[in-house]
Structures are given as C-alpha cells and as structure tokens.
Amino acid sequence: MALDLRTKWGAVCALTLGLSSVQGCTPKPEIASGKQAELSFRDAPPQAGRDTVVVLTPLEQETREMWTSLVQELGSEFNVATVPVSRTTGARHLAGALERLHPACVVVVDNRTLELYRQLQSERPTAEFPPAVVVMTSFLERAIGGLRGATGIAYEVPAVSSIVALREVSEVEVQRVGVVHRQTFRDVIAKQKELAALEKVELVPIAVPNDPTPEIVEDSLDRLVVEQKVDALWVVNDNRLLTGELIMNSWLPVLRFRPIPVIVGVSALVHPEVHFGTLAVLPDHAELGVQAANLIFDLADGGWQLEPGGQVELPLRVMTVVDVKQVDDYFGLEPDALAKIDQAVK
Amino acid sequence: MKSRTEHPRAEQPTRRGRRRALLGLVALLAAAVAAPLGASASPRLYVFATADMRAQAFEKQLEAQLPGVDVTVFSRIHEFEAALAERPDAAIAQRPVLEALGLRPELQGYAAERATERYVLMSANAPVSPGDLTGKTLGVVDILGRKRMDGFVSGVLGVPSPKLKYVTHERDLLPLLQFNAAAAVVLSEAWAKRLREKSEMNLRTTPLGREVGLPAVVFTSAQAKAALDGKIRAAGRGFNDALGVTQWR
Numbered sequence: 001m002a003l004d005l006r007t008k009w010g011a012v013c014a015l016t017l018g019l020s021s022v023q024g025c026t027p028k029p030e031i032a033s034g035k036q037a038e039l040s041f042r043d044a045p046p047q048a049g050r051d052t053v054v055v056l057t058p059l060e061q062e063t064r065e066m067w068t069s070l071v072q073e074l075g076s077e078f079n080v081a082t083v084p085v086s087r088t089t090g091a092r093h094l095a096g097a098l099e100r101l102h103p104a105c106v107v108v109v110d111n112r113t114l115e116l117y118r119q120l121q122s123e124r125p126t127a128e129f130p131p132a133v134v135v136m137t138s139f140l141e142r143a144i145g146g147l148r149g150a151t152g153i154a155y156e157v158p159a160v161s162s163i164v165a166l167r168e169v170s171e172v173e174v175q176r177v178g179v180v181h182r183q184t185f186r187d188v189i190a191k192q193k194e195l196a197a198l199e200k201v202e203l204v205p206i207a208v209p210n211d212p213t214p215e216i217v218e219d220s221l222d223r224l225v226v227e228q229k230v231d232a233l234w235v236v237n238d239n240r241l242l243t244g245e246l247i248m249n250s251w252l253p254v255l256r257f258r259p260i261p262v263i264v265g266v267s268a269l270v271h272p273e274v275h276f277g278t279l280a281v282l283p284d285h286a287e288l289g290v291q292a293a294n295l296i297f298d299l300a301d302g303g304w305q306l307e308p309g310g311q312v313e314l315p316l317r318v319m320t321v322v323d324v325k326q327v328d329d330y331f332g333l334e335p336d337a338l339a340k341i342d343q344a345v346k
Numbered sequence: 347m348k349s350r351t352e353h354p355r356a357e358q359p360t361r362r363g364r365r366r367a368l369l370g371l372v373a374l375l376a377a378a379v380a381a382p383l384g385a386s387a388s389p390r391l392y393v394f395a396t397a398d399m400r401a402q403a404f405e406k407q408l409e410a411q412l413p414g415v416d417v418t419v420f421s422r423i424h425e426f427e428a429a430l431a432e433r434p435d436a437a438i439a440q441r442p443v444l445e446a447l448g449l450r451p452e453l454q455g456y457a458a459e460r461a462t463e464r465y466v467l468m469s470a471n472a473p474v475s476p477g478d479l480t481g482k483t484l485g486v487v488d489i490l491g492r493k494r495m496d497g498f499v500s501g502v503l504g505v506p507s508p509k510l511k512y513v514t515h516e517r518d519l520l521p522l523l524q525f526n527a528a529a530a531v532v533l534s535e536a537w538a539k540r541l542r543e544k545s546e547m548n549l550r551t552t553p554l555g556r557e558v559g560l561p562a563v564v565f566t567s568a569q570a571k572a573a574l575d576g577k578i579r580a581a582g583r584g585f586n587d588a589l590g591v592t593q594w595r
Contacts, residue, residue: 338403
C-alpha cells in the first residue's frame with residue numbers, strides 16, 4: 001500500500017486522535033461513535049438472606065456492557081449494589097459505601113477505581129477487606145501487587161489469542177511474530193513468548209529504551225521486518241510507543257515499504273486509509289462480565305476465601321476489528337472470515 | 347441484530363432492521379389486542395446453540411433457511427432461560443438443555459440416524475482420562491446453568507465431576523488450554539475437530555462413553571407446531587449443518 005503521508009495526513013491525524021484514548025496507558029474500551037447511548041446501571045432491589053456483591057465502577061458507556069452481563073449472571077444468587085465512581089470520588093466515599101453495604105465481595109472496575117481502592121487499603125492497613133475482583137485495568141498482573149485479597153482478569157489480550165485470531169481471518173502463514181517493546185515490559189513479553197510458543201509461533205522481541213527516540217523505534221522495526229523477516233508484528237498497548245510522532249516517523253515509514261500484518265490492541269489503530277493496524281484484537285466486554293461473575297461464583301463456593309496463589313486470569317473471549325481490504329489486498333482473506341470477525345473496517 | 351450476547355454496536359442498524367423493529371412494534375400492538383399466542387405473522391423461534399461464527403451471522407444463516415420465521419439466537423443459558431418466559435412459538439436447544447428446563451421436546455434432530463453425539467476430553471500434549479481429573483480443573487461450556495452442570499458433567503464423564511471452569515462458547519475452551527487454566531476440557535467430538543483446525547497445539551482427545559442428546563425442538567402451542575414443524579423438517583442443509591444435525595423427526 002503506497003501511503004502518501006501528505007495526502008493521507010487527515011487519516012493519520014484521525015488515527016492519532018483516536019489514539020488519545022490510549023494515552024493514559026489504558027487501552028480505552030471500544031465504543032461505537034455517534035449518539036451517546038442512554039446509560040442504565042440500575043440495581044435490582046436487595047433480597048433478604050443473600051450475600052451482596054458491590055461493584056465499584058465509573059458509570060460510562062465503556063463499562064456498561066461488562067456491568068450488564070456481570071449483573072445478569074450474578075443477579076439470580078446475589079444482591080448487586082453498584083457504587084458509582086467519578087473523577088471527584090474519594091477513598092472515603094468508597095469506605096462509607098463498603099461500611100454501609102457489608103459486601104461479601106467487591107468488583108473494582110478500571111484504573112482509577114483500582115487506585116482509589118488501593119488508597120483505601122493503605123489508609124486502613126489493619127482493616128479486613130472482602131475479596132476483590134479487579135477488571136478493565138491496565139497490566140493488572142503488575143498493578144495488583146500490594147493489594148490485599150484481590151484477584152481479577154487482565155485487560156490485555158495475550159499475543160497467542162491475537163495470533164490465533166489473525167490466522168482465522170488471513171491466509172498468511174504466521175510462524176514468527178515481531179514485537180518492539182520498552183525495556184520495562186521485558187517480563188510481560190517473556191510470558192507472551194512462552195504462550196505463543198504453545199501455538200508454534202516464535203515471538204521475536206526487540207527491546208528499546210524506556211524513553212525511545214523515533215530513530216530507535218524505526219531501526220528496531222526495520223530489523224524485525226527487513227532483517228528478521230517476521231511474518232507479522234504484534235503491537236503492545238504501550239502509549240509511549242504509540243505517540244503520534246512515533247506512528248508518523250517510525251511505524252508508518254517501515255510499514256509503507258514492507259506491508260505485513262500488524263496486530264494491535266485498540267480499534268482506533270485500524271483505519272482503512274492508513275496501513276497500520278491490520279486487525280485489532282480486544283477483550284469482549286460482555287464476556288469479561290461473565291468471566292468475572294464466574295470468578296465470583298468460585299469465590300462464593302470457597303466461602304469467599306481467595307485460593308492461595310490465585311493468579312490473575314487472562315481474558316478468554318476476544319473480539320476482532322479487521323481492515324478487510326488490507327487483508328484481502330495483501331495477505332488473502334479466509335473464505336469464511338467475514339462471518340467470524342466482529343467489525344469490518346472498509 | 348437480535349442475538350442476545352454479541353456486539354450489537356459492531357454493526358449499524360440496517361433498513362431491514364428498522365423495518366423489523368417497526369414490524370415488531372406492530373406485532374406487539376396486535377398482541378395487546380389479545381391475539382392468541384402463535385398467531386403473529388412471523389412465528390418466533392428461539393435457538394440456544396453455538397456456531398463457529400458470530401451469533402449475528404449464525405442467526406442470519408438460520409433465518410435464511412427458514413423463510414418467514416423470526417429466529418433469535420442465544421449463547422448464554424441465563425438469557426435463553428429468561429427469554430423463554432416471552433413464550434416464543436418454538437425453541438431449539440440440545441435435548442438435555444430442554445429437559446433440564448422442564449420442557450418436552452416434540453421434534454428431535456438426528457445425525458446419521460443417531461439422536462446423540464459423542465463427547466471427548468481434550469487436553470494439551472498428553473491424553474487425559476476421566477479418572478485423571480480428580481483434584482484438577484475441567485473446562486466446560488455452561489449449557490445448563492452452574493447448579494445443574496455438575497450432574498451433567500458427571501453423567502458424561504462417568505465419574506464424579508471435578509472442579510469446573512465455565513465458559514459460554516466452545517471456542518473459549520481453547521484459551522483455557524493455552525493459558526493452562528484447565529487440565530482438560532470436555533466438548534463434542536465435532537467441536538474438538540474445529541478447535542484442532544484452529545490451533546497448532548498438540549491437542550489430544552479421549553472419547554467418552556456416554557453420548558449427549560443432539561438439538562431438539564419444543565413448541566409452545568398446537569398452532570405454533572402447525573406453523574413450524576414442517577418448516578423445520580424441510581429446512582435446508584445450511585440450517586441443519588449449523589445445528590449439527592442432518593434431519594428432524
């Protein structure tokens with residue numbers, strides 16, 4: 001795809017503007033553009049004799065789908081009490097809600113809520129907290145450290161799931177997948193490499209400094225694409241590698257001359273006029289709610305005690321946003337791909 | 347856009363969708379004037395099943411084979427169970443699902459003269475037998491609701507059920523194995539074949555002795571049966587293939 005950066009400037013701007021939602025490091029969940037949907041987070045009246053699950057969540061379109069399926073699953077057995085968290089909510093407010101509701105379990109939704117909950121725990125170092133299930137936060141396996149009585153589901157889709165998704169839509173042979181990452185993500189990438197190996201895919205990483213220049217990122221991409229001849233690139237949801245400057249000056253120039261499939265974790269990076277993301281693989285929010293509910297049922301079965309050594313789970317269900325034309329033009333579209341992808345960008 | 351669990355936001359409302367919404371409204375109004383159940387222009391068929399495609403695409407495929415029937419696909423048991431209170435004209439699900447909900451199937455799907463299908467245990471690298479699962483976690487699609495699943499799995503395995511890890515679709519069983527979140531998963535032989543096609547993992551299967559009932563149909567009234575029985579029996583191959591059967595009787 002011959003990308004003329006000048007004529008495509010508008011598209012690139014749109015893409016980088018879309019990325020503004022990633023800049024806080026959290027890959028903001030995907031929302032359809034257009035009319036703001038009416039938000040409804042109404043709890044059913046509590047029933048006597050049931051345990052209560054408190055959901056600490058921003059009341060936003062991004063969280064509603066997860067909340068809806070969570071409540072549908074839990075509603076037949078537990079009272080669910082939703083405590084809204086906004087930019088002005090403080091840890092004291094959460095403390096008041098927990099004291100009033102006496103939950104058997106708490107669901108903590110999104111980065112800011114997690115930080116408030118962490119603050120609450122640190123302000124009450126000897127207090128007992130119910131088990132917490134944390135969802136929709138960035139790099140949870142790191143962020144959960146230091147939190148007492150917490151488990152949860154990571155938000156980032158593992159490379160292995162993304163690669164399987166790529167295989168489903170594209171005829172391209174995927175055996176070696178390149179990834180450029182900052183040094184701080186070395187441990188994350190090592191785990192991804194192990195998981196990818198299960199699917200007989202070699203993840204080929206190149207580490208760049210934590211504060212990389214455009215030249216270093218471009219050189220690293222060149223090494224992967226030209227020298228290593230990887231079959232695809234997997235892009236980590238790291239805002240520091242996805243600035244407008246780096247996309248313009250490092251990513252696009254490399255991809256302009258060597259089109260290869262690029263797997264991203266944010267749908268804003270899949271744009272029909274810019275050869276960047278070939279497909280975005282994202283967690284399915286409704287299924288995230290079901291997965292969280294299953295964690296809560298397991299906790300209830302275990303007397304609301306976290307299993308020792310309990311790990312953060314990985315998201316099981318993904319959804320795919322695919323630049324169908326790019327796949328069809330360059331890599332070959334699988335015959336039944338359109339029935340399997342969740343959103344086709346044309 | 348009726349499938350009840352997958353991404354309505356991913357597609358824009360179509361003219362057909364708007365027209366159907368209007369038709370739905372008209373049907374509701376008609377019902378409010380006390381029309382008998384099953385008398386609406388388009389009989390409603392609720393389907394609780396999974397396919398190797400998006401629920402919306404699955405729904406379209408089924409609907410294309412049943413002209414004049416309003417098909418809605420559900421992929422979560424809670425939603426299907428709740429939706430049955432709306433009294434659709436007919437419902438299709440695996441026979442054990444219908445029976446667990448207290449419904450009596452009147453039409454049974456068959457595949458090669460069999461009304462049941464084989465299930466297998468699937469694991470990574472080494473085969474697993476039911477006896478090996480003690481103290482381990484088994485992945486399974488929640489087709490009956492958590493409270494009923496222990497008994498179902500125990501029946502399929504022929505041994506007491508181990509700890510279960512629930513998912514809502516067979517394709518979610520593959521990540522359980524990839525992430526080492528389950529020692530094995532239990533699923534139909536047909537789905538095991540599909541997962542093998544998707545994955546390069548060394549997936550091993552162990553056939554299980556007890557088979558599981560294929561999809562069957564319940565009707566909510568005699569009129570509904572009259573309207574739908576013949577259509578389902580005569581449905582095209584696309585309909586039957588999607589539901590894993592070859593004929594209905």
